[in-house]
Amino acid sequence: MERILEVNDLHVTFTTYGGTVQAVRGVSFHLDKGETLAIVGESGCGKSVTSNAIMRLIPDPPGKITKGSVIFKGQDLAAYSEKKMRSIRGVDISMIFQDPMTALNPTLTIGTQLMEGLKEHKKISGAQAKAKAVEMMNLVGIPNPEERLKQYPHQFSGGMRQRIVIAIALICDPDLLIADEPTTALDVTIQAQILELFATIQERTGVSIILITHDLGVVAKIADRIVVMYAGKIIESGSKREIFYESKHPYTQGLLHSVPRLDAKEELKPIAGTPPDLFSPPKGCPFTARCPFAMEVCDKVYPAPEKISDTHYVDCWLQDERAKRLLAANVLQT
């Protein structure tokens, strides 16, 4: 399969008055053509910062990519000039934001906002742009496109606006779509419709998708692979099946337990405690303070990624051979 994106050892920091926030601390993952990768994790773990770093949309100052590479179709975006990066944004990589109520400019018509990316990057006539805009409105399921293009954002509902945002993101036929919590601000029925729309679009255009969310229900519906982030690091990654049914990391397991299930009678068990302060992140496993299995070594040394299968990796001392032997011994003793 063709490799679209490869993020290697990405580090992002924010310098503030209070000190330096190490928001992303060595994140690596990859994405193939036509694949949907979900990034999950608690609020503040660095999901948005990671995706903004790929787009190079980190506000600088205070943010900075201090280390790492973002290889998109063989080119390192982290080393691109700002001008060269502009020719990538919206054309090869597009982005969808969380809140459709604020993502559209209230003072410009939908048509203007839809076509401006196209006009900026491709040499096409006004009529061609209009035709493409109508085509996109049809694709995302907005009736009467011709007339709707002349309207302003306030004349559309939230779900409609998110469809428009998706149309804007797709109008230049990007290879990669980064959706940062695209359904969080919508109500449940609209959420389902938008997720369906993603599936349809991917089928038709073959676009690769990075989906950021803390809603595992959404992940279950459309992701192929999942990476789990915690305190600026990826602590487990694997196929959807591997993460949902064979997760190895205590944090991932806790996350799965904190998902409400329709069929389960048992109570919700959110993970107790809070993530560490990213101003001075611990040098060992950042989950130590909350982990029911924490060992002495956990606090001191960060666990190296352990390979479970070709697609399944986990950063946890429990997977270390020595820990396994120790556990087995403990079980025998009792």
Add this chain to the structure above:
Amino acid sequence: MLKYIFKRLLIMIVTLWVIITLTFVLMVNIPGSPFNTDQSSNATVQANLEAHYNLDQPYYIQYLLYIKSIVTFEFGPSIKQPNQTVNDLLSRGFPISFELGIITIALAVVSGVLIGIIAALRHNGFLDYLTMGIAVLGISIPNFILATILIQQLAVNLEIFPAATWRSPAHMVLPILALATGPMAIIARLTRSTMLEVLTQDYIKMAKAKGLSPWKVIFKHALRNALMPVVTIMGTLFAGILTGTFVIEQIFAIPGMGRYFVESINQRDYPVIMGTTVFYSAFLIIMLFLVDIVYGILDPRIKMHQKGGRSR
């Protein structure tokens, strides 16, 4: 749209009527008359004069006569300069005052907005601190003090610009600078703060994510939204500039309408007071109306006529 404009016109006329009536009430209540400063006139002469200008009539008749003169836009001769009609004074003074006011407004708005944008883009940088420091000075120094400083420094000491009158572009520099600095500073500060807020909005990030140039992000996406609060204070600023012209015209001996207005009040020259007041008020009301129209153009959510609503 037509209905909206018609409604606005009606409101404007009512406003104007209120202003006229208030002016009349204030006018007849200022002690003194146009003639009692004139020592050569005796009682009979004064009575004759008053009769000539209908000042011996009961107030309600005088009031109706004023209304009539306003409706026909025929204010009659000035009492103090009987060889000139009020219309003569207005047509001579207005173009000069208008020139002074309009150039001031244009300068204040254009440079105020530009300075605000630059300060916002250089947030917490040197240019930000510099421009905002100057802006605070600009807001706190009254225009008549600034005018005297400018005259002292640039006209008397350095002799770069002429100190008074209104004859050539060089003559215009100092009065316009004195009058424009305050409003410019207010606009700059407001533009900066609204711009800073707008720049953090999602739609700005979205515009950047489309790969638009910084130029387009700022002028097409950010500025329109940032200008809306600026447009709302424009009415107040216009009023301030208008009253500012009275002072500036006095200081720089500019033969505009402001001088006639001020003099007419001091001399109880009733027709001139009425004529200039009506003229100033009408002008300001029309400007406010234009501001509202501009606001409607900037913000599509405030449409003069609502067609279609939100729908799913």
